[in-house]
Amino acid sequence: MNIAFQQVAVIGAGAMGRGIAQIAAQAGSQVFLYDTQAEASQKALIAVHQVWDSLLAKGRLDSETVGRYKTQLHTASQLQDLKNCDLIVEAIVERLDIKKSLFLELENLVSESTVLVTNTSSLSVTAIAAALKRPAQFAGYHFFNPVPLMKVVEVIAGLKTNSDVCVRLTAFAKQMGHTPVQANDTPGFIVNHAGRGYGTEALRIVSEGVADFATIDRILKDQVGFKLGPFELFDLTALDVSHPVMESIYNQYYQEPRYRPSVITAQRLAGGVVGKKVGEGFYKYQDGKAIVAPDQAVPEVKEFPPVWVSPRASRRLELLQLLKDLGATIETGASPSPHALTLVAPLGFDVTTVAVVERLDPARTIGIDMLFDDAGTKRRVLATNPATRSDMRDAAHALFAKDGKAVSVVRDSGGFITQRVVANIVNIASDMCQQGVCSPQDLDVAVTLGLGYPVGPLALGDKLGPTNVLEVLFNLQTVYGDPRYRPSPWLRRRGAIGLSLLHTED
Ligand code: NAI
Numbered sequence: 001m002n003i004a005f006q007q008v009a010v011i012g013a014g015a016m017g018r019g020i021a022q023i024a025a026q027a028g029s030q031v032f033l034y035d036t037q038a039e040a041s042q043k044a045l046i047a048v049h050q051v052w053d054s055l056l057a058k059g060r061l062d063s064e065t066v067g068r069y070k071t072q073l074h075t076a077s078q079l080q081d082l083k084n085c086d087l088i089v090e091a092i093v094e095r096l097d098i099k100k101s102l103f104l105e106l107e108n109l110v111s112e113s114t115v116l117v118t119n120t121s122s123l124s125v126t127a128i129a130a131a132l133k134r135p136a137q138f139a140g141y142h143f144f145n146p147v148p149l150m151k152v153v154e155v156i157a158g159l160k161t162n163s164d165v166c167v168r169l170t171a172f173a174k175q176m177g178h179t180p181v182q183a184n185d186t187p188g189f190i191v192n193h194a195g196r197g198y199g200t201e202a203l204r205i206v207s208e209g210v211a212d213f214a215t216i217d218r219i220l221k222d223q224v225g226f227k228l229g230p231f232e233l234f235d236l237t238a239l240d241v242s243h244p245v246m247e248s249i250y251n252q253y254y255q256e257p258r259y260r261p262s263v264i265t266a267q268r269l270a271g272g273v274v275g276k277k278v279g280e281g282f283y284k285y286q287d288g289k290a291i292v293a294p295d296q297a298v299p300e301v302k303e304f305p306p307v308w309v310s311p312r313a314s315r316r317l318e319l320l321q322l323l324k325d326l327g328a329t330i331e332t333g334a335s336p337s338p339h340a341l342t343l344v345a346p347l348g349f350d351v352t353t354v355a356v357v358e359r360l361d362p363a364r365t366i367g368i369d370m371l372f373d374d375a376g377t378k379r380r381v382l383a384t385n386p387a388t389r390s391d392m393r394d395a396a397h398a399l400f401a402k403d404g405k406a407v408s409v410v411r412d413s414g415g416f417i418t419q420r421v422v423a424n425i426v427n428i429a430s431d432m433c434q435q436g437v438c439s440p441q442d443l444d445v446a447v448t449l450g451l452g453y454p455v456g457p458l459a460l461g462d463k464l465g466p467t468n469v470l471e472v473l474f475n476l477q478t479v480y481g482d483p484r485y486r487p488s489p490w491l492r493r494r495g496a497i498g499l500s501l502l503h504t505e506d
Contacts, residue, residue, distance in 0.1 A: 003028045004172035005087035005115070009076065010034070011102065012092035013044035016119055019147025020089055022048045023176040025072040032085065034076040036092075041075040048073060051148070083109045087172070089141060091119040099128050107132055115165055117141045121192065122248055125158035125185040135160035139169055142189050143178075144450055152449035154183045154190055179449060181442035187252035188245075190438050191450035194457060196249060196259045197425035199242065202230035203262035205417055211410040213282040214292055216417055219408055222379030223372055223418045225454035230421075232290070235281035239265050239274040257484035258428055296408060298401040299394035304328065307399070308336035310358055313345035314468070315370040322374055326402045336360065341392055341399075345370040347468060348415045348423075348475025352385040362387035366396045369416035371464060371472070379406040381416055414479030415472055422460065423472040427488055429457035430499065434490035440500055458499035466495040 006029060010021040013035040021044065025031045035041040052069050055061040061069075076082055088106055090099060103116055110116075116138045118128050129135040140156030153173045157166050166182065173180035183189040188196070202216050211219070217229020234242055246261035253259055268274065268281070275281035276288070283290035307323055308331040309316060323330055323343075336342045342365045344354045351367035354360070367383040374380065380400045384393050393409060401407045410417060429447070433440050444456020453460075461469050470492065476485040491499070 003175055004168045005029055005085075007085040007087070008032070009082040009085040009088040011079075011082075011088065011090045012119075013037075013041040013075075014091065015145055016143060016147060017089075017091035018044035018048055019145070020091060020119065020141075020143060021073060022051060022148055023178065024089075025069050026177065027172065027175040028072070029087075030072055030074070032074050032076040032082055034079065034082060038075075038077060045073060045075050079105065079109060082106070083111075085110065085114060087115045087117065089117045089119060094120060094122060096123050096127060099123065100131055103128060103138070104131060107134060112137070115139070115168065117169065119143055122188070122245065124187075125156050126160070129158045129160065136162040137165060139165050140183075140185065140189070141169060141173070142183070142191075144191070150450065151178050152191075152446055153178045153180055154446065155180050156183045156185050156189055158185045179445060181438060181446040183438050183442070183446075184436060186435065186437050188249045190432070190443060190446040192245060193249065193432055193437065194425070194429050194443060194447045195451050196246070197428040197457075198226075198421060199230045199234060200246060200259065200261065201421045201424045202417075203264050205413065205420060207262060207264055208413055209411060210413040211408070211417060212293075215296075215408055215410065218295065218406070219379060219381055219410075219417050220421060222406060223369070223377045223381065224422060224460075227452050227454075231282035234265070235275040235283055235290070237275065238277055239269040239281070243269045257482065258424070258431070260484060295406060296397075298407065299398050301395050301398035304395055304399055305339050305341045305392070306331045306337065308333070308340040308342050310342070310344045310354070310360070312354075312358065313343065313370065314347050315345065315373070318374060319343070319345060319368070319370055323399075326399055328399055336364070340364065341366065341395055343368060343396070346415075346475070347371065348419060348472040348479070350385070350414045350479055351383050351412045352387075353479065355385060355387075363389045364392050366392060367412070367416070368396075368400070369418055371416070371419050371422065371468065379408060381418065382407065382409045383412050383416060384409060385412040414476050419472045420476065422464065423469050423476065423485075425457045426461035426464075426466075426469045426499070427473055427485075427491055430461070430491035430494070431488035433458075433494075434488050444500055456500065461491070461499045462501075466491065466499055470495055 008024045008029040009032045010017045011034050013033050021031050021033050033041045052066045056066045118140050125140040129138040139161045142154035144150035155166050155169050170180040213231040217231050220226050220229050243265040250259040273280050279285045306329040331340050342360050344367050346354045355362040355365040362385050369381040440458050444458050447453050448456050473485050473487040
């Protein structure tokens with residue numbers, strides 16, 4: 001195979017550097033690991049050898065291959081030793097001044113054709129390259145931790161990067177067994193930018209007292225299929241990492257309201273309650289396991305009231321069929337009888353507003369989130385309004401739990417929890433396409449592989465129907481008057497043709 005880069009240097013032998021060195025050696029390059037701490041590169045070499053040995057022991061690699069890999073990975077004791085490399089990847093401390101001075105030194109050492117690359121996660125590739133004589137030879141490779149298992153890499157073009165350099169880096173990424181995606185040099189690149197919709201909206205929901213952390217995690221996992229709830233994710237990443245990232249992207253975009261961080265994480269960070277690694281975050285941990293309060297118990301209800309469904313409910317026919325399957329007595333009159341449990345299923349609006357607009361008795365009115373197809377979710381979510389009677393709440397809870405599906409009852413807010421979070425994720429992704437951060441295809445690939453979402457944000461928007469997502473956003477904007485919910489022009493334009501399809505305008 002014709003390898004894109006024969007001699008590769010990796011500078012910084014920490015968590016990222018050793019992973020990059022491993023996959024570069026596996027691609028067939030001669031790899032040189034350098035670290036200012038000599039013992040760090042030696043430790044990294046031993047760690048990578050151990051990975052290969054364990055893959056050999058598991059039968060995933062043969063001994064000849066492991067032997068070859070080992071001969072391709074070397075340590076270097078000084079920067080001088082890297083002068084013949086045709087690619088140098090930097091994975092040192094995340095400081096602009098230190099990265100800049102390293103590359104200035106390297107540029108004087110290596111040949112004109114050498115490609116220099118930073119693995120920065122939050123700095124501007126263009127800013128690092130600004131002082132270089134050959135910024136065209138400089139680009140970003142944003143890998144994810146752990147590198148060998150997270151099979152996606154963002155190839156980032158700075159303002160002056162030569163497109164041939166990105167083509168070569170893309171080819172090399174594939175040779176390393178990774179899926180490359182192309183990103184323009186913008187704050188957060190693709191994955192860390194697209195990830196803004198999840199945690200920030202969940203925090204906002206908590207700040208309004210709609211539900212507690214654990215309930216929000218349960219709902220988003222069971223309704224959308226996220227592997228981790230936003231608060232489980234915060235605990236895993238730790239707030240000393242994720243809160244500064246939230247602030248940095250918000251400020252780099254000049255206080256764009258869509259990315260606004262929360263005082264909740266600022267305070268918890270100040271208090272040291274940063275996550276699993278310190279034994280307490282949004283959850284408390286015992287022996288490394290989160291202590292999770294039990295799910296809401298299903299109330300015992302002996303007699304169920306008849307049910308009336310608003311003619312404006314979303315997925316109304318599906319909802320009526322579901323009620324039939326659950327054995328409910330369904331009223332068919334133009335308005336509910338005086339005893340009826342009154343169901344509404346708004347998109348974006350709160351239950352109270354719907355009850356008022358539709359002139360329904362708020363004491364008997366309950367909302368159900370029907371954004372997703374009920375058959376495709378593991379949990380139903382009901383919302384009360386401040387006037388809802390407890391017997392009506394309990395009847396609705398017990399009725400929708402009759403077939404054994406989990407049910408959460410939350411407080412009223414504009415949009416339901418899932419609607420708000422999903423609409424934000426789709427909207428931010430759409431706006432990234434609007435800004436030309438990347439192509440719609442690369443966006444979905446990067447987010448699926450980099451964040452482990454069940455589907456890419458744009459494919460998710462298509463699954464739910466872009467017009468439904470738009471309706472949620474328009475109505476959230478009406479309820480909150482907050483510009484963070486304004487729909488991206490790209491989402492409006494693509495609403496009719498779909499979000500994830502390749503289109504001539506991309
Ligand atoms: P780390 O702290 O595990 O390793 C950094 C290594 O660089 C250390 O061994 C240190 O001795 C060495 N080093 C520091 N300054 C140096 C210099 N001037 N010359 C040579 N070696 C030097 O850090 P980690 O987590 O591996 O991160 C490295 C880079 O990768 C950072 O820019 C970080 O933002 C980025 N990154 C990190 C991710 C992560 O999840 N840890 C994900 C994506 C990117």
